[in-house]
Amino acid sequence: MRAHEAGALHATGYGGPPQWLPTPTDVNELMPSLWPQTVRRDSRARLEIGGVDAVTLAEKFGTPAYIIDEADFRARARAFRHEMGAAFADVGGGAQVYYAGKAFLCTAVATWIEQEGLCLDVCSGGELAVAMRAEFPPQRIGMHGNNKSVAEIRAALDYGVGRIVLDSFDEIDRVSAIASELGVVAPVMVRVTVGVEAHTHEYIATAHEDQKFGFSLAGGHAYKAAERVLAASETMHLLGFHSHIGSQIFDTAGFEVAARRVLELQTRVARENGVELLELDLGGGFGIAYTSEHHPLSPAELGAGMADIIRRECRAEGMSPPRISLEPGRAIAGPAGITLYEVGTVKEVELEGGLRRTYVSVDGGMSDNVRTALYEADYSATMANRCGQGEPTLSRIVGKHCESGDIVVMDEYLPADVRPGDLVAVPATGAYCRALSSQYNHVPRPPVLAVRDGVARVIVRRETIEDILALDVVEPVS
Numbered sequence: 363m364r365a366h367e368a369g370a371l372h373a374t375g376y377g378g379p380p381q382w383l384p385t386p387t388d389v390n391e392l393m394p395s396l397w398p399q400t401v402r403r404d405s406r407a408r409l410e411i412g413g414v415d416a417v418t419l420a421e422k423f424g425t426p427a428y429i430i431d432e433a434d435f436r437a438r439a440r441a442f443r444h445e446m447g448a449a450f451a452d453v454g455g456g457a458q459v460y461y462a463g464k465a466f467l468c469t470a471v472a473t474w475i476e477q478e479g480l481c482l483d484v485c486s487g488g489e490l491a492v493a494m495r496a497e498f499p500p501q502r503i504g505m506h507g508n509n510k511s512v513a514e515i516r517a518a519l520d521y522g523v524g525r526i527v528l529d530s531f532d533e534i535d536r537v538s539a540i541a542s543e544l545g546v547v548a549p550v551m552v553r554v555t556v557g558v559e560a561h562t563h564e565y566i567a568t569a570h571e572d573q574k575f576g577f578s579l580a581g582g583h584a585y586k587a588a589e590r591v592l593a594a595s596e597t598m599h600l601l602g603f604h605s606h607i608g609s610q611i612f613d614t615a616g617f618e619v620a621a622r623r624v625l626e627l628q629t630r631v632a633r634e635n636g637v638e639l640l641e642l643d644l645g646g647g648f649g650i651a652y653t654s655e656h657h658p659l660s661p662a663e664l665g666a667g668m669a670d671i672i673r674r675e676c677r678a679e680g681m682s683p684p685r686i687s688l689e690p691g692r693a694i695a696g697p698a699g700i701t702l703y704e705v706g707t708v709k710e711v712e713l714e715g716g717l718r719r720t721y722v723s724v725d726g727g728m729s730d731n732v733r734t735a736l737y738e739a740d741y742s743a744t745m746a747n748r749c750g751q752g753e754p755t756l757s758r759i760v761g762k763h764c765e766s767g768d769i770v771v772m773d774e775y776l777p778a779d780v781r782p783g784d785l786v787a788v789p790a791t792g793a794y795c796r797a798l799s800s801q802y803n804h805v806p807r808p809p810v811l812a813v814r815d816g817v818a819r820v821i822v823r824r825e826t827i828e829d830i831l832a833l834d835v836v837e838p839v840s
């Protein structure tokens with residue numbers, strides 16, 4: 363089922379609350395699995411994050427605002443590094459964790475990632491520019507993308523990135539030519555499409571063969587790509603293969619099939635070409651909890667599962683395990699961030715069968731969180747300035763954009779006394795919200811605030827109408 367361009371009413375099969383959403387006994391209760399670790403209600407029943415309460419944040423910085431619990435973000439990054447390190451300690455080359463910057467990147471975040479000892483994936487010249495501004499060590503940067511420009515490749519090689527993930531034959535030639543011109547040997551990986559369909563939404567699965575990323579395994583293109591890279595040894599050094607099977611994945615079954623296929627390929631390429639391939643990248647895509655319907659694996663469980671797969675497959679292939687890299691984005695940034703909105707209007711709507719739904723309009727919407735409209739993503743929410751006193755009421759949180767599909771939270775129970783001026787907080791918005799934001803309807807984008815130990819600071823400032831108008835060229839009247 364997809365959000366319909368003509369609006370929610372045009373979507374099929376929607377009635378009351380979804381099965382995973384029971385009527386809560388306490389509508390103000392916070393489900394710990396959904397919220398950053400420092401979130402709680404303070405003595406005045408205000409939502410507090412990083413030691414700063416929501417009312418203070420709204421007064422000082424305005425709404426809407428993205429808020430990142432820095433301690434939570436760092437703890438997740440650290441947990442990935444430690445747990446992967448521990449799980450792979452006795453598996454050949456160990457493991458490296460690359461934070462997928464596309465989930466959310468700014469200079470402060472790049473610095474946190476650097477300080478926590480992780481590597482960083484970028485997939486555009488813009489993301490690379492942020493990494494460079496943060497003086498991120500080039501060796502620990504990986505560059506992705508299915509259509510990197512000459513300028514992007516040149517910038518990456520100039521800076522000395524640790525790996526470029528190759529995605530097409532055109533790109534192999536392009537990287538080779540630029541490396542030759544710069545007089546460097548480009549460290550590269552070859553992205554393979556392994557034909558694994560991840561158990562996730564069709565639009566965020568990326569390993570069907572019928573898609574734009576990578577070289578197909580079945581068609582023999584991945585093998586040929588590796589051969590072409592090996593033949594250009596003066597300009598490129600093949601580290602190994604790369605595979606990324608999708609996003610918001612909750613079990614390791616998909617990774618198991620992918621790892622088996624890509625390891626088999628890696629063994630064959632190494633053996634038949636007499637080379638050593640020391641790296642293998644299994645991508646990211648680890649799921650997080652947006653609502654009570656999601657039950658993600660912990661980094662420790664993931665690590666144990668992945669290490670097990672690699673150990674087993676390498677034994678079966680008779681190869682010594684390469685160094686594994688994983689690329690979590692959402693699983694680090696997502697749960698660490700929330701969005702704070704102010705309620706502008708509250709409207710009650712009668713549904714079929716005597717059901718009612720309360721439409722709560724907030725001061726943001728699909729411009730700051732497009733995932734609901736784009737992927738039919740589910741979110742949850744709570745009142746953030748106080749505890750509501752009214753009955754739990756089936757609500758839909760919608761934005762201020764001129765579009766009926768402008769929905770932030772499809773289904774959530776809010777207290778019946780929710781009213782204009784209240785603050786609502788939506789958890790798990792740290793990944794792919796600011797990153798995918800737009801200026802639709804010329805609504806300026808919210809700031810990103812980092813909160814930690816009772817202090818809030820701006821790490822991405824709020825966009826202004828002046829920022830938007832500055833791009834708009836006023837032509838002289840002739």
Ligand SMILES: *Cc1c(COP(=O)(O)O)cnc(C)c1O
Pocket residue numbers: 462464465483506606608609610645646647648689690691692693793
């Ligand atoms: C998007 C992406 C990731 C990160 O995905 P998450 O779902 O955020 O973990 C990792 N690797 C590649 C190649 C990607 O395209």
